[in-house]
Amino acid sequence: MEEFITYILQFGDLNKQQIALILSSISEIEIHKDDYLVEAGKPFNEVVFIKEGVLRIYYYNRDGEEITKYFADENHLFKNPYANEPLTEYIQAITDCKLITIAPKDWQELSNTIISWDAILNKIFQKGLVEKMDRRSSLVSENATTRYLTFLEKFPNLVNRIPLSYIASYLGVTQQSLSRIRKNISE
Incomplete structure (x- = not known):
């Protein structure tokens, strides 16, 4: 769980009580190679941090071909940007994975309780967006x-x-x- 805290602290400062609150809000799960974290058409509202392993995000095109959209490995945090809507992609483990998850109500509590939480998250998601755009832009040109x-x-x-x-x-x-x-x- 300390990998998650170390990751978060790259983007802002937290005191010991805030860190304790975060640690009390997270769960650790394991999924095995080839298993799904979530399948297309299913709701996905948790926030996920990859502690260990590799996930891939993919979908099927009109011709039924599998298209890999993205890979996520250790030290990546992600969530469904469209809360309460079903995913249009599959998220599958390519390797055995250890994931840290935070339920939506706990995520909201952290946001309501830790003053700097939203600023920290903004930096994390901005970094992720830049990485994603950078990785995908070369695929087009x-x-x-x-x-x-x-x-x-x-x-x-x-x-x-x-x-x-x-x-x-x-x-x-x-x-x-x-x-x-x-x-x-x-x-």
Whole structure:
């Protein structure tokens, strides 16, 4: 649980009582590789911090193809931006995961009790938005090889933890194309 507190303290100061309140509001869960944290069509209102492991967020396009939208690994905090609405994506564990969760009522209590809480969260979510936009922008404007090289640069600790099929889906290429790109790069 101290990973979560260390993460939060990067974005603002908290006293011992505030930290104790946060610790009393969080739960730790484990999900196994290939299990779902949540499936499309289901409500998802908890706030989740990834203590250990990798999740992927994906959806199916009109043709029924699985499209990986995003990967989230250790030290990432996320929540459904559309509270009380069902998700349109699936969130699946790529590896065994240890997650810290906060229920919506506890999240609201933290916001009501800790004066600097909203400012801290604003910084966290702004950082996450910038990272997400930065990671996705290269996928639109680059060729497949450059997209893969950018992926390696932006996700250096994930490439050996994620199946190639998921990376290919994220990059918008076939698995065969990705294998060719990898082969050409290593030559």
